[in-house]
Amino acid sequence: MIKKFDKKDEESGSGSNPFQHLEKSAVLQEARIFNETPINPRRCLHILTKIIYLLNQGEHFGTTEATEAFFAMTRLFQSNDQTLRRMCYLTIKEMANISEDVIIVTSSLTKDMTGKEDVYRGPAIRALCRITDTTMLQAIERYMKQAIVDKVPSVSSSALVSSLHMVKMSYDVVKRWVNEAQEAASSDNIMVQYHALGLLYHLRKNDRLAVTKMLNKFTKSGLKSPFAYCMLIRIASKLLDETEAGHDSPLFDFIESCLRNKNEMVVYEAASAIVHMPNCTARELAPAVSVLQLFCSSPKAALRYAAVRTLNKVAMKHPSAVTACNLDLENLITDSNRSIATLAITTLLKTGSESSVDRLMKQISSFVSEISDEFKVVVVQAISALCQKYPRKHSVMMNFLSNMLRDDGGFDYKRAIVDCIISIIEENPESKETGLAHLCEFIEDCEHTVLATKILHLLGKEGPRTPQPSKYIRFIFNRVVLESEAVRAAAVSALAKFGAQNDDLCFAFLDDEVRDRATFYMNVLQQKQKALNAAYIFNGLSVSIPGLEKSLHQYTLDPSEKPFDMKSVPLATTPITEQKTEIAPVATSKLPEKLAPSRQDIYQEQLAAVPEFQGLGPLFKSSEPVQLTEAETEYVVRCIKHTFARHMVFQFDCTNTLNDQLLQKLTASPTVSPVPATL
Amino acid sequence: MGLLDKLSGWLGLRKKEVNVLCLGLDNSGKTTIINQLKPSNTQEQEIVPTIGFNIEKFKSSSLLFTVFDMSGQNRYRNLWEHYYKESHAIIFVVDSSDKLRMVVAKEELDTLLNHEDIRCKKLPMLFFANKMDLQDSMSSIRVSQMLCLENIKDKPWHICDSNAIKGEGLQEGLDWLQGEVFNNKTVTLGYKGREGQVKLCSECQFTHAY
Numbered sequence: 001m002i003k004k005f006d007k008k009d010e011e012s013g014s015g016s017n018p019f020q021h022l023e024k025s026a027v028l029q030e031a032r033i034f035n036e037t038p039i040n041p042r043r044c045l046h047i048l049t050k051i052i053y054l055l056n057q058g059e060h061f062g063t064t065e066a067t068e069a070f071f072a073m074t075r076l077f078q079s080n081d082q083t084l085r086r087m088c089y090l091t092i093k094e095m096a097n098i099s100e101d102v103i104i105v106t107s108s109l110t111k112d113m114t115g116k117e118d119v120y121r122g123p124a125i126r127a128l129c130r131i132t133d134t135t136m137l138q139a140i141e142r143y144m145k146q147a148i149v150d151k152v153p154s155v156s157s158s159a160l161v162s163s164l165h166m167v168k169m170s171y172d173v174v175k176r177w178v179n180e181a182q183e184a185a186s187s188d189n190i191m192v193q194y195h196a197l198g199l200l201y202h203l204r205k206n207d208r209l210a211v212t213k214m215l216n217k218f219t220k221s222g223l224k225s226p227f228a229y230c231m232l233i234r235i236a237s238k239l240l241d242e243t244e245a246g247h248d249s250p251l252f253d254f255i256e257s258c259l260r261n262k263n264e265m266v267v268y269e270a271a272s273a274i275v276h277m278p279n280c281t282a283r284e285l286a287p288a289v290s291v292l293q294l295f296c297s298s299p300k301a302a303l304r305y306a307a308v309r310t311l312n313k314v315a316m317k318h319p320s321a322v323t324a325c326n327l328d329l330e331n332l333i334t335d336s337n338r339s340i341a342t343l344a345i346t347t348l349l350k351t352g353s354e355s356s357v358d359r360l361m362k363q364i365s366s367f368v369s370e371i372s373d374e375f376k377v378v379v380v381q382a383i384s385a386l387c388q389k390y391p392r393k394h395s396v397m398m399n400f401l402s403n404m405l406r407d408d409g410g411f412d413y414k415r416a417i418v419d420c421i422i423s424i425i426e427e428n429p430e431s432k433e434t435g436l437a438h439l440c441e442f443i444e445d446c447e448h449t450v451l452a453t454k455i456l457h458l459l460g461k462e463g464p465r466t467p468q469p470s471k472y473i474r475f476i477f478n479r480v481v482l483e484s485e486a487v488r489a490a491a492v493s494a495l496a497k498f499g500a501q502n503d504d505l506c507f508a509f510l511d512d513e514v515r516d517r518a519t520f521y522m523n524v525l526q527q528k529q530k531a532l533n534a535a536y537i538f539n540g541l542s543v544s545i546p547g548l549e550k551s552l553h554q555y556t557l558d559p560s561e562k563p564f565d566m567k568s569v570p571l572a573t574t575p576i577t578e579q580k581t582e583i584a585p586v587a588t589s590k591l592p593e594k595l596a597p598s599r600q601d602i603y604q605e606q607l608a609a610v611p612e613f614q615g616l617g618p619l620f621k622s623s624e625p626v627q628l629t630e631a632e633t634e635y636v637v638r639c640i641k642h643t644f645a646r647h648m649v650f651q652f653d654c655t656n657t658l659n660d661q662l663l664q665k666l667t668a669s670p671t672v673s674p675v676p677a678t679l
Numbered sequence: 680m681g682l683l684d685k686l687s688g689w690l691g692l693r694k695k696e697v698n699v700l701c702l703g704l705d706n707s708g709k710t711t712i713i714n715q716l717k718p719s720n721t722q723e724q725e726i727v728p729t730i731g732f733n734i735e736k737f738k739s740s741s742l743l744f745t746v747f748d749m750s751g752q753n754r755y756r757n758l759w760e761h762y763y764k765e766s767h768a769i770i771f772v773v774d775s776s777d778k779l780r781m782v783v784a785k786e787e788l789d790t791l792l793n794h795e796d797i798r799c800k801k802l803p804m805l806f807f808a809n810k811m812d813l814q815d816s817m818s819s820i821r822v823s824q825m826l827c828l829e830n831i832k833d834k835p836w837h838i839c840d841s842n843a844i845k846g847e848g849l850q851e852g853l854d855w856l857q858g859e860v861f862n863n864k865t866v867t868l869g870y871k872g873r874e875g876q877v878k879l880c881s882e883c884q885f886t887h888a889y
């Protein structure tokens with residue numbers, strides 16, 4: 001039995017999630033046992049877990065059922081089981097917005113937050129603040145003030161963080177707690193101090209003067225908490241940025257002084273703040289870069305990572321400053337942490353000399369398959385930057401990129417590569433052919449429609465002007481027969497461009513279809529209005545293709561002295577995005593099921609099949625169907641108006657909705673209704 | 680749990696748990712009363728208006744009471760009914776010095792008695808005519824008249840004068856409640872002996888008979 005279960009589990013690939021097949025209704029049914037006395041904490045705990053699980057899975061709870069479950073849960077407050085009580089707090093927070101009357105637990109939570117059990121106090125505060133609105137906040141204000149200055153750190157922190165959440169909702173009430181927050185800010189506990197600073201800042205952040213005063217105060221008095229220091233650094237650099245104060249400001253001095261803090265986190269924060277400042281002089285940058293350099297050789301991977309990531313970011317802006325770290329970065333190339341190694345190499349690519357490019361690229365290709373897409377994108381971006389800097393390196397790069405293109409990878413990564421290749425092609429004409437060849441290879445097996453169409457477009461643009469345009473046609477043609485509509489459409493457009501460019505293009509090696517289509521386009525092109533037609537191929541298609549086909553067909557069957565008139569072709573009735581489906585019918589013989597000509601084309605065809613209508617000429621326009629009967633009647637009749645140059649055709653579609661009766665011998669007797677008399 | 684408790688548990692003497700709902704208008708003294716009934720080391724020093732409810736537990740000689748002390752403020756009174764179903768007894772507290780709102784108290788009481796979860800149940804109801812110490816307070820007889828308690832025919836009920844601040848009158852009421860609950864239990868469990876009930880009922884009659 002157990003074995004069987006295991007197997008089933010494996011098959012569904014679920015691992016061992018005991019909650020996988022939970023039914024909301026069953027769980028809510030179970031929740032009724034909350035009403036039983038005595039309480040069974042273990043069972044209740046399990047059911048609460050299920051409810052929270054369902055809520056977090058996004059299961060929708062109706063107000064009534066949620067309220068019922070919530071009130072049942074409130075009864076669990078009679079149990080003194082600690083785990084169960086804390087689970088109740090969690091449930092309250094989760095259900096605060098879906099159940100009605102959640103304020104019912106206000107007194108119970110207030111009692112817990114002021115009670116003797118310290119494990120209850122913090123979580124009770126957090127839950128209480130979730131169910132409290134501005135009007136109710138007044139009632140608990142006294143307790144909040146007391147909790148903020150409570151000597152138990154978890155209580156004080158909970159109160160401070162909850163206050164911070166409530167600033168958004170009840171700024172005016174929370175503002176009155178500033179004195180308590182000030183007191184908490186001098187706490188010995190690093191978290192309490194940090195949270196107090198956070199609250200103080202958020203209460204004042206719209207008042208620049210108050211923020212400045214606060215910064216002055218704390219930068220002078222000093223803080224115990226490294227977290228608080230980091231926050232001060234962020235506040236200070238934001239203020240510097242906003243006020244556009246010069247770097248002779250005391251705020252800058254403060255940040256710089258933090259470079260000498262005992263705590264690495266603070267030092268890093270300060271360095272990062274400085275290197276990200278706009279308009280830093282080399283002299284100002286130097287101390288910050290040198291601490292980052294120091295971190296590069298730290299035994300702690302997190303520090304090395306932080307340092308190299310920051311250096312990587314600033315390498316473009318301040319290459320010379322980062323060059324100072326080249327030696328340390330070189331050491332990181334072989335770092336066992338691939339993320340660090342990647343960042344080191346790409347930083348060096350940005351700052352290093354042209355001569356080192358080959359070596360670095362070789363190094364990175366040795367492990368590029370082991371790093372995540374996110375870092376691969378970093379590599380591609382570095383290559384892209386490098387190609388702009390050292391255009392002569394494009395062949396090395398192109399080779400590297402083509403290898404990357406063949407690897408597995410997600411859309412963002414592939415797009416980065418394709419964009420990079422395209423930009424290289426655009427900037428270096430001599431790289432065009434290799435680049436296009438790589439891209440051709442890529443679209444042979446490309447799952448990203450966006451990229452395939454983009455490349456086909458590029459091929460249509462660049463291919464015809466290459467010395468050997470025929471090389472690309474095979475690749476494009478493969479797309480026509482194998483891909484989804486969007487890609488096929490792009491492929492056909494690309495082909496048309498080849499046709500438009502080279503009248504004498506040899507299609508002999510292609511099969512009938514492409515030849516037909518090519519001929520079709522050639523045909524279009526050979527008509528007298530060459531300029532117009534070419535424009536129409538290059539600039540996208542504004543006419544209905546089946547319509548055009550039909551008109552041309554008519555024209556060839558019935559030769560006349562008059563030149564073919566493009567204006568007689570009905571305009572495409574579908575928006576541009578759907579043109580792809582209109583272009584497709586050209587490949588009629590192979591893909592009939594995927595064709596979707598416009599509505600009007602269908603009508604035209606249907607009407608042409610009726611002998612009486614043959615002399616009417618091209619269909620000018622068909623109306624939307626108009627329902628003439630109610631939807632539920634026995635016979636549904638709708639009418640479509642077809643307008644020709646000199647005629648009007650009314651099409652009545654009659655549908656019999658009864659399956660036991662036959663509809664026969666219908667006549668339509670249209671009457672011209674008199675102009676209604678005025679009442 | 681002490682050894683004695685365990686022993687009494689084995690002997691079937693473990694204290695029965697009863698859920699009691701404490702209702703009444705705001706400021707009538709519900710929380711103060713419940714606080715007085717708790718063991719002195721767990722009593723609150725300061726009583727504030729209740730928002731929602733509080734759960735308190737205390738023991739009498741033979742029962743373990745779990746009291747849901749509800750909020751009496753107007754906007755929270757509609758939340759009482761969520762707790763009707765699972766309660767075994769009701770304590771209804773009246774501020775006997777609040778003549779003005781006696782009609783409001785009566786109205787709430789009538790709504791309660793007519794509620795579908797209460798109507799057909801033989802719940803014992805204990806009334807406290809609280810704040811007896813105040814000069815202008817009414818007697819329990821007067822209070823029971825104003826609330827028309829004599830119309831309650833299908834439930835055992837009892838009214839006591841009380842001073843929640845000093846704790847006077849509370850024990851008397853609790854003793855009555857304990858007896859009733861026991862009775863109710865024996866009845867529902869199908870016991871034959873009715874002596875206690877008869878006695879208590881006559882006592883009820885006696886208390887009502889003013």
Ligand SMILES: Nc1nc2c(ncn2[C@@H]2O[C@H](COP(=O)(O)OP(=O)(O)OP(=O)(O)O)[C@@H](O)[C@H]2O)c(=O)[nH]1
Binds near residue numbers: 712749812
């Ligand atoms: N003089 C006097 N005052 C009392 C007595 N009982 C309660 N009080 C006072 O009445 C006020 C209200 O008491 P609470 O116990 O909070 O009233 P409550 O019924 O719980 O009120 P809510 O929680 O709002 O429904 C408090 O100030 C008590 O001190 C009493 O017997 N005599």
Ligand SMILES: [Mg+2]
Binds near residue numbers: 710711
């Ligand atoms: Mg109260």
